[in-house]
Structures are given as C-alpha cells and as structure tokens.
Amino acid sequence: DTAVSQTPKYLVTQMGNDKSIKCEQNLGHDTMYWYKQDSKKFLKIMFSYNNKELIINETVPNRFSPKSPDKAHLNLHINSLELGDSAVYFCASSQKRGFGDTQYFGPGTRLTVL
Template sequence: DTAVSQTPKYLVTQMGNDKSIKCEQNLGHDTMYWYKQDSKKFLKIMFSYNNKELIINETVPNRFSPKSPDKAHLNLHINSLELGDSAVYFCASSLAGAHYNEQFFGPGTRLTVL
C-alpha cells in the first residue's frame, strides 16, 4: 500500500549511459514532481507535472527528460550520464490548488555515476 513508490532504489552506472527512474503514486493526486538532493543535501525541484502537463521546469540540462504517461506516473529519463548527476532523486506528488505544498515523497533513488 505504498503511497509514492520509486524504482530502482539504487542505480550504479557508467558515465555516458542512459538510464530511467520510475515513479508511481496511488494517492489519486494530480501533480507530481522530481527533486534532486545533491551532495550538500539541498533538495532542489527539477520538474513538476499537473495532469500530464509540465508546469515547473527548472534550469536542468536537457539530458534530463521527464515523461508522464498518466497522472499516476512520472518517469525521469537521463541521457549521457555525467559524474555530477550522482545524487538522490526523489519523486513526490500532491493535489493541485491549496494542497500543492503538502507533497508526499517517495523513498528516493540513489544514483551513482562512475
């Protein structure tokens, strides 16, 4: 009965590879997010989708491409991985409107690029 789930939990890969992280929520929320937590522990928003429409797109390299097949899923695809992409990536979801800010987070995916 996990609310927001991410797969995989750990991902170790070589520089230059392409990888995807999947996220699913069963809360009935209409908005989903991707955050990156870097080595300095800051959590930074990357993308947000509301009903499959992109509403937040921070300054992120275009090697990162989110894809939302439906409002319960928001996947993150990363092309040509670089060392600096190593981080923990968190998916989150919320309801639009007044509840945008009370976001429910997944457990995170620790990406290590070698």
C-alpha cells in the same frame, strides 16, 4: 500500500550511459514532481507535472527528460550520464498544483555515476 513508489532504489552506472527512474503514486493526486538532493542535502526541484502537463521545468540540462504517461506516473530519463548527476532523486506528489498542498515524497533513488 506505498503512497509514492520509485524504482530502482539504487542505480550504479558508468558515465555516458542512459538510465531511467520510474515513479508511481496511488494517492489520486494531480501533481507530481522530481527533486534532486545533492551530497550536501540541498533539495532542488527539477520538474513538475499537473495532470500529465509540464508546469515547471527548472534550469535542468536537456539530458534530463521527464515523461508522464498518466497522472499517476512520472518517469525521469537521463541521457549521457555525467559524474555530477550523482545524487538522490526524489519523486513527490501533491493533491493540487501549487504550494500549500502537502508534498508526499517517494523513498528516493540513489544514483551513482562512475
């Protein structure tokens, strides 16, 4: 029944490792997003996909690579993890691309890099 789901919920890993976070939405939405929320609670968009097409790619290190196998899934792969990557990562979706549509957020993945 969960509208936007993410796995895992928690991720603890060592510096230099590669990890992936998965996101799925069952709302039939066309657009999906990845956000990063740091320890000060700032929410910043990282990527946006519309129907599997990348439409927003903010200034994010190229160690971060999103992949959308279909419009219901948007995964985030992170290479060579660094301490500064520790944050909560939220996946979100909206019915259409662009602002004006409600964004539905997943529960978040808390990433801790040691």
